[in-house]
Amino acid sequence: MKIVIINYGAGNIQSIKFAIQRLGFDAILSDNISEIEQADKVIFPGVGEASSAMRKLKATGLNTxxxxxxxxxxxxxxxxxxxxxxxxxxxxxxxxIFNAEVVKFDKKLKVPQIGWNQIKNLSTNLFKGIKENEYMYLVHSYYVPLNKNAIATTEYGIEYASALQKDNFYGVQFHPEKSSISGEKIIKNFLELSHENYTRN
Known part of the structure; x- marks a missing residue:
């Protein structure tokens, strides 16, 4: 299986690669469009500020x-x-890809939210074998409000979407590569996804 982690200068990609290696797989770090298109699984990481990260994507044509x-x-x-x-x-x-807008947490809350928090209302095979209210590691000041693509939620002053899915696209607000055994299980679930199990449970 060919796994590509998109390397566009805005992600903590080594920790993701190491997590995949612990599961017995190897991953390629690449910004090469052809290599990404030919991958069996693609991981799109991101750490930092949204506008600068988007500029980096546009510079390589990855945004299209x-x-x-x-x-x-x-x-x-x-x-x-x-x-x-x-x-x-x-x-x-x-x-x-997702019909949603990203907004900042209320100024009354301590931001960024840093540390462990629970995920619940889990659906799809991405969370196969993961218990409701499992703890995941998060670091973020902005969040995605609840919407029809939400497949997990978390509470931090407000209940928000901590995971999304639409067709073959999945997203998680938390860092599975930093979330111990349960986080690695989610990565494993993703690597085992096939076209037959995109649909929501």
């Missing part, structure tokens, strides 16, 4: 390629947010 991918794609943290229509962070237009 990612929405057209037909294999399973997993966006992580900022990667998931960039898959939405728009982010308030830097007034950034996203990739438009």
């Amino acid at each position: 390629i990612i929405p057209k991918l037909t294999q399973p794609v997993l966006g992580i943290c900022l990667g998931m947010q960039l898959m939405c229509n728009y982010s308030e962070e830097g007034s950034t237009s996203g990739l438009g």
Whole structure:
């Protein structure tokens, strides 16, 4: 299986690669469009600020390629947010895969949210074998409000979408590569996804 982690200068990609290796797989770090298109699974990470990350995507043409991918794609943290229509962070237009906007947490809350929090209302095979209210590791100041593509939710001052799915595209706000055994189980579930199990449970 060919696994490609998109390397566009805005992701903590080594920790994701190491998590995949612990599962017995290998992953390629690449910004090569042909290599990404030929992958069996694509991981789209993201750490940092939305507008600068989007500029990096546009510089390599990845902003037009990612929405057209037909294999399973997993966006992580900022990667998931960039898959939405728009982010308030830097007034950034996203990739438009998920029909949602990314907004900032209320100023009354401590931001960024850093640390462990629970995920619930789990659906799809991405969460196969994961218990309701399992803890995942999060670091973010912006969030995706609840919407029809939500496949997991988390509460931090408000209940929000901590995972999304539409067709072959998946996104998680938390960092599965930093979320211990349960996080690695989610990565494993993603790597085992096939066209037959895109549909929601």
